[in-house]
Amino acid sequence: MTAFLEFDHLRVDVPTPMGPRPVLRSVNLAIAAGEAVGLVGESGSGKSLTARSVLGLLPGGATIAGAVRFRGTDIGTLDAAGLRRLRSREVAMVFQDPRATVNPVRTIGDFLTEVLRERGMSRSAALALAGGILADIGVDDVPRRLKQRPYELSGGLLQRVVIAAALAGEPALILADEPTTALDVTTQEEVVAILDEQRRQRGTALLFISHDLELATAVCDRIAVMYAGEIVEILPAKSLHEEARHPYTKALLRARPGSVPPGERLQIVPGTPQSGIEAPPGCVFADRCPVVEADCRTTVPLLVGGVACHLEVP
Amino acid sequence: MTLALAAPLRLPARRLAALGWASSLAGLICALVVLIAVFAPWIAPHDPNAVDPLNAYAPLSAAHPLGTDDLGRDLLSRLILGSRTSLAGPLVVIVLSGATGTALAVSAAWIGGWFDAAVSRVLDILFAFPGLVLAITVAALFGAGFLAPVVALSLAYVPIIARVMRAAALRERSLPYVEALRVQGFSGWHICRRHLLPNLAPLLVVQAAISFGYAMIDLASISFLGLGLQPPAADWGLMIANGQPSILAGFPQQSIAAAVAVVITVVAFTVVAERMAAR
Amino acid sequence: MIGFVGRKVAAMLGTVLVASFVIYGALYLAPGDPASLLAGGHEMSPAALAAIRAQYHLDDPFLVQYWQWLSGVLTGHLGDSLVFREPVAHLIGARLLNTVLLVAYASLLILGVGVGSGIVAAVGGRIADTAVTVTTTVLMAAPAFVAAIVLIWIFATKLSWFPVYGSGTGFGDRIHHLTLPAVALSAGYLAYLSRITRAEVRAELGSDHVVAARARGVRRAAILRRHVLRNAAAPVLAVSGITVAGLFAGTAIAEQAFGVSGLGSLLVQSAARQDLVVVQVIALLLVAAFVLVNMLVDVVNAILDPRLLRAREVG
Numbered sequence: 001m002t003a004f005l006e007f008d009h010l011r012v013d014v015p016t017p018m019g020p021r022p023v024l025r026s027v028n029l030a031i032a033a034g035e036a037v038g039l040v041g042e043s044g045s046g047k048s049l050t051a052r053s054v055l056g057l058l059p060g061g062a063t064i065a066g067a068v069r070f071r072g073t074d075i076g077t078l079d080a081a082g083l084r085r086l087r088s089r090e091v092a093m094v095f096q097d098p099r100a101t102v103n104p105v106r107t108i109g110d111f112l113t114e115v116l117r118e119r120g121m122s123r124s125a126a127l128a129l130a131g132g133i134l135a136d137i138g139v140d141d142v143p144r145r146l147k148q149r150p151y152e153l154s155g156g157l158l159q160r161v162v163i164a165a166a167l168a169g170e171p172a173l174i175l176a177d178e179p180t181t182a183l184d185v186t187t188q189e190e191v192v193a194i195l196d197e198q199r200r201q202r203g204t205a206l207l208f209i210s211h212d213l214e215l216a217t218a219v220c221d222r223i224a225v226m227y228a229g230e231i232v233e234i235l236p237a238k239s240l241h242e243e244a245r246h247p248y249t250k251a252l253l254r255a256r257p258g259s260v261p262p263g264e265r266l267q268i269v270p271g272t273p274q275s276g277i278e279a280p281p282g283c284v285f286a287d288r289c290p291v292v293e294a295d296c297r298t299t300v301p302l303l304v305g306g307v308a309c310h311l312e313v314p
Numbered sequence: 315m316t317l318a319l320a321a322p323l324r325l326p327a328r329r330l331a332a333l334g335w336a337s338s339l340a341g342l343i344c345a346l347v348v349l350i351a352v353f354a355p356w357i358a359p360h361d362p363n364a365v366d367p368l369n370a371y372a373p374l375s376a377a378h379p380l381g382t383d384d385l386g387r388d389l390l391s392r393l394i395l396g397s398r399t400s401l402a403g404p405l406v407v408i409v410l411s412g413a414t415g416t417a418l419a420v421s422a423a424w425i426g427g428w429f430d431a432a433v434s435r436v437l438d439i440l441f442a443f444p445g446l447v448l449a450i451t452v453a454a455l456f457g458a459g460f461l462a463p464v465v466a467l468s469l470a471y472v473p474i475i476a477r478v479m480r481a482a483a484l485r486e487r488s489l490p491y492v493e494a495l496r497v498q499g500f501s502g503w504h505i506c507r508r509h510l511l512p513n514l515a516p517l518l519v520v521q522a523a524i525s526f527g528y529a530m531i532d533l534a535s536i537s538f539l540g541l542g543l544q545p546p547a548a549d550w551g552l553m554i555a556n557g558q559p560s561i562l563a564g565f566p567q568q569s570i571a572a573a574v575a576v577v578i579t580v581v582a583f584t585v586v587a588e589r590m591a592a593r
Numbered sequence: 594m595i596g597f598v599g600r601k602v603a604a605m606l607g608t609v610l611v612a613s614f615v616i617y618g619a620l621y622l623a624p625g626d627p628a629s630l631l632a633g634g635h636e637m638s639p640a641a642l643a644a645i646r647a648q649y650h651l652d653d654p655f656l657v658q659y660w661q662w663l664s665g666v667l668t669g670h671l672g673d674s675l676v677f678r679e680p681v682a683h684l685i686g687a688r689l690l691n692t693v694l695l696v697a698y699a700s701l702l703i704l705g706v707g708v709g710s711g712i713v714a715a716v717g718g719r720i721a722d723t724a725v726t727v728t729t730t731v732l733m734a735a736p737a738f739v740a741a742i743v744l745i746w747i748f749a750t751k752l753s754w755f756p757v758y759g760s761g762t763g764f765g766d767r768i769h770h771l772t773l774p775a776v777a778l779s780a781g782y783l784a785y786l787s788r789i790t791r792a793e794v795r796a797e798l799g800s801d802h803v804v805a806a807r808a809r810g811v812r813r814a815a816i817l818r819r820h821v822l823r824n825a826a827a828p829v830l831a832v833s834g835i836t837v838a839g840l841f842a843g844t845a846i847a848e849q850a851f852g853v854s855g856l857g858s859l860l861v862q863s864a865a866r867q868d869l870v871v872v873q874v875i876a877l878l879l880v881a882a883f884v885l886v887n888m889l890v891d892v893v894n895a896i897l898d899p900r901l902l903r904a905r906e907v908g
Contacts, residue, residue, distance in 0.1 A: 055808050080813075088810025095808075100801035103820050105827070105898055114819070115809050149899055165809070439611050444842035447860075447879045451616065454864035454872040455623035455630075531736040535846055538738040539861045554742055558850070562757075566746045573739040581734045 002072035003030040009066035021277040023049055025229040028303050036206040038216030041226035042273035047209045051175040056083050088115050092166035093175040097182040098158035102150045109146035112165050133164040137194045156187030173205040225249045228284035229276025233307045245307045248285045340585035347579050351397040360388035362395040362548045371565045381567045384560055389568055392548040400550045403464050404529035408522040410468035415475030423483035437473040445470035445532050453541040460543055463536040475521050482517050523587035527580045534576050550576050598892055605888040612880045616873050617659050627651055631869055632675050676868040691760050692844050692855035698775035700837045707783040711790025732784035737843050741777040741850035758852040778847040782836040789832045793825040827898035834890025838883045
């Protein structure tokens with residue numbers, strides 16, 4: 001059976017003055033239709049690039065090895081028309097900062113209906129559809145909103161508009177790249193709740209990118225932990241605490257507020273976050289791992305049984 | 315975040331190196347032009363005003379490397395002497411407009427209120443006069459020559475410099491150290507003179523340096539129009555205009571040589587100024 | 594929006610009014626007797642000077658004189674040039690068309706070629722980018738009078754495609770005659786605008802909202818038109834407006850260099866002969882045109898980018 005979405009030994013190199021260097025080393029992950037997977041890790045771990053690779057949105061000059069397959073089709077083999085079809089009909093993306101990702105000089109209505117109208121839908125039908133979705137996700141005064149421009153809306157409201165635009169195309173998969181990071185704390189939960197509720201109702205799969213483990217566990221079925229361009233552990237969201245085996249996952253869990261009794265000092269992950277470019281050649285986490293062994297520095301551990309760690313090989 | 319990570323790595327190192335090379339060359343040209351202007355009478359091979367009608371329109375030769383003009387005057391000598399007024403004009407413009415503009419800007423930013431509003435309105439009005447129009451009008455009132463266009467242009471450049479300096483002075487004024495000095499009982503005059511102005515000086519130098527190139531073009535334009543220095547003075551703008559009839563006669567040297575001198579000098583000074591601004 | 598336009602128009606009228614006051618008042622800053630200044634420095638008999646004093650109300654209080662002059666300008670009674678011995682209105686009327694055509698021609702070149710080449714440089718690949726960048730680097734260093742000299746040199750002695758002197762008669766002939774002046778006038782601005790356009794289009798191409806539009810599967814042509822060019826339009830227009838406004842002053846150089854009979858060359862010739870009656874009117878006209886174009890640009894810009902409107906209304 002072909003997987004719904006599958007990253008198969010995906011490697012992405014970007015040009016640097018020292019020649020091409022990997023930002024993604026070897027990403028392996030399969031997502032089922034209708035499933036929600038959280039992709040969690042520190043800045044620079046390659047989470048965004050992983051999500052963007054599904055849409056073929058790689059930085060200029062990047063080279064790709066391995067494959068991303070959506071419903072059995074290798075994204076890398078798609079031509080421009082095929083990519084456009086994929087982007088406009090099957091996979092939608094919600095970016096981090098709605099202020100930056102919505103064209104500031106066009107109206108909300110233009111933004112919501114742009115893709116629908118390119119498909120040949122009439123202006124009034126597209127506006128009716130988009131307005132319906134806005135009302136569904138709790139936006140009031142819809143006719144006025146459609147005529148407003150981005151700067152007239154709050155960040156939380158604008159992110160709802162972005163989510164509505166993603167839903168309007170009736171995609172089978174939504175990629176959400178830290179959709180709440182740019183919002184203030186009170187609106188974060190609302191926006192995540194809307195995303196969660198809507199995708200459950202519609203049976204849409206979700207790849208949810210976050211550096212916030214708590215948030216990811218709340219909306220996802222499984223969690224994939226990423227470090228320096230590799231997925232180091234995949235495990236069910238429900239049993240994250242009990243089943244975490246990779247030293248990095250454990251360190252992340254300890255670094256969350258609420259993981260230690262009140263009054264005690266919060267633990268941090270020792271060392272500084274690394275990208276795929278800087279990480280050591282063996283196990284990517286070897287430099288910061290508290291239980292590192294000689295073998296870790298020379299041999300790349302394989303992702304077996306949900307974890308990529310030499311110490312966890314049965 | 316991945317894009318942000320990749321971006322600084324993609325800065326083309328070669329381009330930066332090329333820029334350094336160009337700005338060194340520009341700096342060298344600036345120094346050379348200034349030296350030529352200072353020592354012009356000693357460098358010039360001939361008397362720039364020595365008329366020799368029998369030798370008019372002489373071609374390029376060892377005695378006259380750029381040939382001679384319609385009156386037989388040595389073009390190279392005139393070009394060398396011309397550098398003096400061509401540089402002195404813009405220099406006076408940036409000194410006058412820089413001093414006036416900064417004084418207005420700092421006092422407007424410091425005093426604030428109605429004074430600031432009034433200064434801003436005056437600058438707006440001044441902005442409505444294109445430099446060239448102002449200079450031509452002033453030349454009409456006071457007669458053509460060196461001084462009238464230079465003063466007019468200084469006036470036209472005041473709002474350009476004052477706007478930048480006012481914004482900077484407002485920013486500087488709101489910094490905590492100014493408040494701290496006030497609390498310690500220093501007078502506004504003292505704070506402006508000893509702290510505010512020295513901190514604004516680098517910005518002023520950059521602004522003035524950038525304006526220098528523009529002032530040079532504007533003054534050369536006015537000379538070209540015949541409203542600046544009058545013949546027989548050797549001035550680049552004037553040389554371009556005076557050489558124009560000779561072009562039709564097939565002797566373009568005078569105009570072209572003076573035009574090249576203007577362009578090279580302006581470009582060199584602007585490159586150096588941009589380099590200073592980037593730092 | 595209407596309030597915004599209203600305030601802009603009011604500010605423009607205020608500026609022009611103050612400018613007219615300054616231009617007229619400058620007569621009294623100049624050394625010497627205003628009557629002999631108005632006479633263009635000619636030696637005049639006391640009787641003739643008295644006639645001038647009467648004609649220009651020079652014995653009235655300053656504000657009354659100014660009002661007489663201003664109402665004359667507003668009603669088209671511009672007075673007589675004592676140098677050309679002709680009514681100023683005739684002098685200007687005969688030359689206005691050439692100058693307007695020249696400015697329009699140069700503006701078209703700047704907007705068409707400047708903006709066009711900037712867009713091509715930004716999206717047309719490496720070779721187009723290099724070609725445009727090299728050309729604009731050379732052109733940007735060329736002030737109008739240098740461009741004029743080079744063009745005269747080329748077209749007077751090497752090629753004879755365009756006339757290098759005179760204004761021509763009839764529309765087609767005028768355009769033919771105005772080609773070189775328009776090119777000389779616009780060259781530097783054109784290069785500058787090409788650079789600005791390239792930078793703005795580049796910045797928009799790399800912006801997050803364009804990446805997001807690509808991620809949504811919007812067609813490339815639609816992204817270019819609706820998101821890149823549309824968003825780059827406001828800053829590009831702002832700069833074009835400033836350059837076009839600057840063209841009015843630049844006509845003095847282009848017209849003088851190519852012997853075009855227009856307002857710019859009239860201003861220069863009048864200034865050289867100290868014909869203040871003419872200089873005052875033309876200076877006021879050029880200032881008014883400059884302020885008017887700047888105001889139009891502000892308004893169009895506010896329509897193109899409503900964020901500016903709000904920022905200004907708040908601030």
